[in-house]
Amino acid sequence: MGEGDAAIAMDAQDEMLQREAQEWLLRLTSGNVTVADAEALKRWCARSKTHAQAFAEASLLWENLGTAARRLPDPNVLGHGRRSHAATMGRRAFLGGSMAASVAMAGYLAMRPPLDLWPSVEELAADYRTRTxxxxxxxxxxxxxxxxxxxxxxxxxxxxxxxxxxxxxxxxxxxxxxxxxxxxxxxxxxxxxxxxxxxxxxxxxxxxxxxxxxxxxxxxxxxxxxxxxxxxxxxxxxxxxxxxxxxxxxxxxMAWREGQLVFRQTPLSQVVEEVNRYRSGRIVLVNEELGRRLVEARVRLDRIDDLIGLVREAYGAQVTSLPGGIVVLS
Structure with a gap:
């Protein structure tokens, strides 16, 4: 096999891994994910470094898009007139160029992204945006x-x-x-x-x-x-x-303005949903009974993953960690 053939084979393998990683993301968002699915995904990621990297890249694509969005021109003063022509054209160029370049995931951008791992087109085009x-x-x-x-x-x-x-x-x-x-x-x-x-x-x-x-x-x-x-x-x-x-x-x-989240007799399923807004990746809860457990806690935003240890110690939950900040609780 010549160098050209080897390169083609390598590209085909990379494309296949990217597709499989995206399929795993969709399975996690199906609402029917099981502990067996989580274990199977962990084994898939452990097959090689390239498998783990493909999944991490798929799940963290939103960070790349967010970085590109932050490079857009930003108005210096709010509420005074329309946005500049340069800002408008900058957004158009970004939406028509940088996003289109993400060919592997472009098909997903027309709908709500899996796991909300990256922002939608409308969110990215806003005047002001904050990252996770x-x-x-x-x-x-x-x-x-x-x-x-x-x-x-x-x-x-x-x-x-x-x-x-x-x-x-x-x-x-x-x-x-x-x-x-x-x-x-x-x-x-x-x-x-x-x-x-x-x-x-x-x-x-x-x-x-x-x-x-x-x-x-x-x-x-x-x-x-x-x-x-x-x-x-x-x-x-x-x-x-x-x-x-x-x-x-x-x-x-409004406790988030003080750098913390406060939960008072809140079902764990709702706690996980809230915490997911503040961390990269995703916590996936696959145990319905565990999700109904009531939580009384304060979680510091600069130590948001403390919740994972709390759930493991307080409720005996099984924790499965995956690349890209994905954590499965069962």
């Missing part, structure tokens, strides 16, 4: 401050005298330092949140949004209905339904 585990403070005109949480995307624009934000995905704590001359409007998941003097938390996941009022009052408009939230109240909406407001502890909801 990153938080960012943004100052908007008229004394509005936005703390953008992990893996979040935000658009900003001004319509007349009104500041308008759009939380495309993720979570943001929004505060006004003074009473605004005109109200602030934030769009999320098909609804609108209004405030003139308030501090509140907004979380958006697909078609669902959760609004928590920490200070002042917040108005919520959704699906033809309107209501006002007072301090310590929370409401969610999705699929055309605006739920009834409930009482919560805003300090727990």
């Amino acid at each position: 585990g990153e938080q960012r403070r943004i100052s908007v005109a008229n004394g509005v401050v936005v703390d953008l949480n992990t893996g979040s995307s935000l658009n900003v624009r001004r319509e007349g005298n009104e500041e308008r934000l759009e939380l495309v995905s993720g979570e943001a704590a929004i505060a006004t330092t003074q009473q605004l001359p005109v109200r602030l409007t934030i769009e999320a998941a098909g609804g609108q949140i209004h405030a003139t003097e308030a501090q509140f938390n907004l979380r958006c996941n697909g078609s669902r949004a959760i609004v928590t009022c920490h200070r002042g009052s917040v108005g919520v408009d959704y699906s033809g209905r309107s209501l006002s939230l007072r301090e310590g109240e929370q409401i969610s909406y999705a699929n055309g339904t605006l739920d009834v407001a409930t009482s919560v502890d805003p300090a727990v909801v």
Whole structure:
């Protein structure tokens, strides 16, 4: 076999490993993953260094896309006019060039990425975006401050005298330092949140949004209905339904701003889902009974993987670690 034939054979083998790694990712997202699947994946990754590398590269592709997105031009001042032509063209070039270059995974970018391991096209095209585990403070005109949480995307624009934000995905704590001359409007998941003097938390996941009022009052408009939230109240909406407001502890909801997560009698399945927002890779819970166990804990964001040890020690869970930050709990 000549050098050319050997190179072709090597490329074909690499392509096959990439396809298999992507198939493993899809199996993990199927909702039917089992302990046997986890063990089989571990054996597949252990077959060779190239197997493990292929899986790690597939599961961490989102980091490469996030790095490219951070190189895009970023407006220096929020809320004043349209984005520059250079910024718009930069995003177009990125979406049409850098993403298209990721041929092996391009087919998946039209739908929700497996395991949410990388952001969608809409999220990447936002004015401001944070990576997994990153938080960012943004100052908007008229004394509005936005703390953008992990893996979040935000658009900003001004319509007349009104500041308008759009939380495309993720979570943001929004505060006004003074009473605004005109109200602030934030769009999320098909609804609108209004405030003139308030501090509140907004979380958006697909078609669902959760609004928590920490200070002042917040108005919520959704699906033809309107209501006002007072301090310590929370409401969610999705699929055309605006739920009834409930009482919560805003300090727990917004603990992420202090570098920690607080769980009070929370099912482990929900705890894992929350922790996954802050770490690279993914924790996959395959034991339904274990997922129903209630958790009372504080987890520091700079030591987020402490949760894995806590679950192993407190509940006797089996932990299977895989390349790319994938951890299977059973």
